[in-house]
Amino acid sequence: MTEIMLEIRVVLNAEHNELKGNRLYVALPELNNQINEIMLDLLAEEYNVKKNKIKIMKGQNSIQKTVKII
Numbered sequence: 001m002t003e004i005m006l007e008i009r010v011v012l013n014a015e016h017n018e019l020k021g022n023r024l025y026v027a028l029p030e031l032n033n034q035i036n037e038i039m040l041d042l043l044a045e046e047y048n049v050k051k052n053k054i055k056i057m058k059g060q061n062s063i064q065k066t067v068k069i070i
Contacts, residue, residue, distance in 0.1 A: 003070050004047070010035060010063040019046055024065075031061060043067065 007022055014025035019042040026035050036056060044051045047069055059065035 003068055005057075006043075006067045006069070008039065008065045008067055010039075010065065012063075017042065019043065031063065036060065039065070039067070043069065 008024050009022060010031070011023055011025045012031070013029055014027050016025070016027055017038050018025045019039075024035075024039050024042065026038055028035060028038075039056075040051045040054050043049075043054050047054075049069060053070050055068045055070070057066040057068050
């Protein structure tokens with residue numbers, strides 16, 4: 001399987017949690033580690049992989065994230 005690198009931007013205060021293109025909409029008012037878990041769940045579902053196959057390369061505590069799916 002090939003690796004996929006994604007640049008994802010987090011948008012806070014959304015109506016519900018959703019991944020659209022390179023934007024992650026979350027229904028939380030501020031950045032915290034829960035956002036990373038939501039992102040991993042949504043990416044795993046979208047790309048049909050296990051969460052342990054997804055790595056946050058940059059932006060662990062930022063709204064701009066780089067993610068690798070292996």
